[in-house]
Amino acid sequence: MKWEMMQGVRKTPLFKSLSERDWEDVARYLHGHCYPADSYLFFQGDPPEALYIIWSGRVKLVRHTDQGRDVVVTVLGPRQLIGEMAIFDGRPYSMTAVTLEDTAVVTITRNDLMEIIHRYPAVSFEVILELNRRLRLCNELVRSLAVDRVEQRIARALLRLKDLGGAPAPEGDGVMIDIHLTRQDIAEMTGTTVETAIRVMSRFRKSGLTRNYKGRTILLDIEGLEAIARGR
Amino acid sequence: MKWEMMQGVRKTPLFKSLSERDWEDVARYLHGHCYPADSYLFFQGDPPEALYIIWSGRVKLVRHTDQGRDVVVTVLGPRQLIGEMAIFDGRPYSMTAVTLEDTAVVTITRNDLMEIIHRYPAVSFEVILELNRRLRLCNELVRSLAVDRVEQRIARALLRLKDLGGAPAPEGDGVMIDIHLTRQDIAEMTGTTVETAIRVMSRFRKSGLTRNYKGRTILLDIEGLEAIARGR
């Protein structure tokens, strides 16, 4: 595995508190992999094999339902973990992980991770913090789905995506969400249908809140979107 | 604190793997408290003081929104933890905890718990498993809110409540949900309004799926409810 990649992983919250010596021990368990866009890291229902740490690229986590409709629970980027849940309790992955772009990851097998956790309490504590973070985000999502209208939920989703994949807009001003997402993805993130997502998005565009640029969305009026996210 | 209470807490997943000696050490940090029905353990926004372990009774966790509407994220019963999230990352409680009945709890202050976690890795691992469980439930809730109709969500909620507070029906057959919940609570659990919750509940009753008994709900046709929960 490339050296820079190792250094990146070493600075991950999960491992940052390890001493140099302990880190060298842990590093032996790491493996590097690359995936092209639109490939699957694992499927919902698969037995948990490994923990993934994203090095570069983005991955979406999709929850499938009995009858067709999917829910995109979250999109993850560099330094974030995938598959922790299944790893710890040993039950099958509860979602499918799909790359949105070319993606490089570092993996640790379930057995190795378990060993690491029991050997290094500091890692264990970081895991607790990470699960906590996820739980807070998830609760927020529940609240939003329960009480907000589609318009608010989409505004919220855009703002969240800006934090994850925001970059200065390539021309003019605003912040570009540099992640390839279809309207279908946005619909599935916000629990609505493609058509409704499209209608809302173009309403945003016509109001000057956003702009499109080569398939990406540029946020022009963050405050305006925040006002909508809060409910007008 | 009463001895039987201590024994109960000792058998909690969190502590069950401790040796007798370690347990005696940990037990010094525990405190017992009692609350009448409809009282508050803490409010959303309060700084995190303590972890609560329910000894008897039920507690609901409510998330307040900026403009009035609330969401009941979950209902918890004996042996379950409350407040872990806030404890670990130190941020304010993200929800309000309200007792639904007379409730006895055991508490551990934040500082003490942190110390315990760092001293006993086994406890730490149990915490990870518990957060995991919560996260899975939360994701399931997200999926349900995103794609299911109110009828399905309420059916699901009833089935979940049965697992939490189910008891053989006192007369006739069926399973009684022995938790005092208003229609308002059910509405807030499923992200709908009182009126709609009432309409759905009485439709269930008229179809012979449920029955009312002194303010409690008795589930008569579990399979029928499961069919609705899966979407007809």
Place this chain on the structure above:
DNA sequence: CGTTTGCTTGATACGTATCAAAGTTGGTGG
């Protein structure tokens, strides 16, 4: 008791899903 709290029903309005069809874009191979 009167008052509060929770339950119930009905009429109406609005948001969103659904179905249908056409326009747009990007990529592939001839």
Place this chain on the structure above:
DNA sequence: CCACCAACTTTGATACGTATCAAGCAAACG
């Protein structure tokens, strides 16, 4: 370079589920 195909986007018409508003009723309670 163009033609073509598939995937994605867009718009419109309509139907349905649910929220909202309004009012009456029952049970619990101080």
